[in-house]
Amino acid sequence: MACKVTALPAFDNAILTGKAVMNTSIRVKSMPYLEQNFSKRLLRWFQENQRDLPWRRTYHPYHVWISEIMLQQTQMERVVAYFSRFIRRFPDIADLARADEDELLKLWEGLGYYSRARNLHRAARMLADQGGRLPESYEELIKLPGIGPYTASAIMAIAYNRPHTVLDANVERFFARLLDIDKPVKDKAVIRQIRSRVAELLPPAQPRAFNQALMEFGALVCKPGLANCGICPFQKGCQALRAGTVGERPVLPVRKATVAINMACGLVKRRGRFLIQKRCSNDVWANLWEFPGGCLEPGESPEQAVVREYQEETELGVRPTAKIATVRHSYMNYRVTLHAFFCDLLADQGEPALHAAQEARWVTTHELDNYAFPAGHRKLIAYLQETSQSWSGR
Numbered sequence: 001m002a003c004k005v006t007a008l009p010a011f012d013n014a015i016l017t018g019k020a021v022m023n024t025s026i027r028v029k030s031m032p033y034l035e036q037n038f039s040k041r042l043l044r045w046f047q048e049n050q051r052d053l054p055w056r057r058t059y060h061p062y063h064v065w066i067s068e069i070m071l072q073q074t075q076m077e078r079v080v081a082y083f084s085r086f087i088r089r090f091p092d093i094a095d096l097a098r099a100d101e102d103e104l105l106k107l108w109e110g111l112g113y114y115s116r117a118r119n120l121h122r123a124a125r126m127l128a129d130q131g132g133r134l135p136e137s138y139e140e141l142i143k144l145p146g147i148g149p150y151t152a153s154a155i156m157a158i159a160y161n162r163p164h165t166v167l168d169a170n171v172e173r174f175f176a177r178l179l180d181i182d183k184p185v186k187d188k189a190v191i192r193q194i195r196s197r198v199a200e201l202l203p204p205a206q207p208r209a210f211n212q213a214l215m216e217f218g219a220l221v222c223k224p225g226l227a228n229c230g231i232c233p234f235q236k237g238c239q240a241l242r243a244g245t246v247g248e249r250p251v252l253p254v255r256k257a258t259v260a261i262n263m264a265c266g267l268v269k270r271r272g273r274f275l276i277q278k279r280c281s282n283d284v285w286a287n288l289w290e291f292p293g294g295c296l297e298p299g300e301s302p303e304q305a306v307v308r309e310y311q312e313e314t315e316l317g318v319r320p321t322a323k324i325a326t327v328r329h330s331y332m333n334y335r336v337t338l339h340a341f342f343c344d345l346l347a348d349q350g351e352p353a354l355h356a357a358q359e360a361r362w363v364t365t366h367e368l369d370n371y372a373f374p375a376g377h378r379k380l381i382a383y384l385q386e387t388s389q390s391w392s393g394r
């Protein structure tokens with residue numbers, strides 16, 4: 001696979017007179033201007049502009065680990081609030097290992113991708129048995145649940161200041177623009193090329209600062225959408241800026257088609273308490289709580305789906321009496337529409353069966369806040385609580 005060789009900007013020719021770097025899959029000209037000054041400029045920029053993030057105050061390996069797991073799939077601003085709460089509650093690996101999973105999931109509620117919390121828990125338990133310290137080698141880190149090559153490299157570089165390269169979407173975007181790469185930035189050949197350029201530029205004594213500086217620069221200056229080229233210290237060497245292609249870089253992979261999912265759930269009250277059930281541990285949203293319900297079958301109305309789902313999952317006969325709300329939310333490429341109803345029990349039928357759950361409870365509106373729910377159900381609860389006056393007769 002060959003990548004376009006972008007012409008070097010004329011105004012940089014006096015200093016950009018270096019060799020061409022080639023490999024079998026992608027060709028870009030090397031940029032001595034960047035190689036000589038890049039790291040210095042970048043580190044200076046980082047020193048002056050880095051955000052004050054809680055894990056940057058100590059670079060404690062446990063803190064870096066938790067932050068890296070939270071940052072997978074979640075934006076920085078959101079992570080900061082969750083991180084501080086998490087560390088207050090579980091200050092070290094031993095505390096996390098002893099955590100009650102329900103409490104852990106509750107603390108994670110709103111961050112999504114709950115397998116991250118479950119993997120953290122499993123890893124902490126493994127580590128607690130081995131002395132309660134996070135390993136200091138890439139090979140040992142990558143054996144832990146939830147830690148892949150990216151996270152292992154990030155922990156090695158940021159927590160232990162070891163010379164590993166950390167390529168996140170911010171770094172990929174930054175380099176795709178600097179080098180004006182016209183191939184999809186997730187192509188293996190492109191990733192290899194960017195990784196090798198980052199490795200060449202990495203100052204051996206400062207991998208912690210350098211890797212974070214790259215990511216920070218991509219997040220704050222060479223941003224998705226509108227890059228802040230006017231304040232960029234790398235304007236002279238930026239090939240996309242020179243070529244007028246900043247808006248077209250990085251070339252993104254074709255997006256997966258959105259999948260619409262229609263769901264319905266029923267809120268059944270008995271003696272002032274709602275029925276909730278805890279999903280099975282091998283399920284999507286494993287171990288989270290929900291109001292019983294499920295996906296609509298072809299040709300089925302939301303009301304019919306609620307009646308059928310209650311019968312199948314709990315063996316309780318119910319009748320929808322009022323629509324509460326339609327809640328929409330998205331995760332990955334799924335767009336979920338959740339239809340929620342108040343339902344009456346057809347008779348006093350005893351306790352629900354557990355065909356799709358590991359546990360069921362009857363809880364007050366106030367107690368709903370003690371349980372971790374998937375995003376759609378949590379939005380529904382917030383709506384219920386906001387509008388509780390309207391439902392007070394139910």
Ligand code: SF4
Binds near residue numbers: 174177178227234240
């Ligand atoms: S000049 Fe613009 S596009 Fe190029 S590296 Fe700087 S911010 Fe990014």
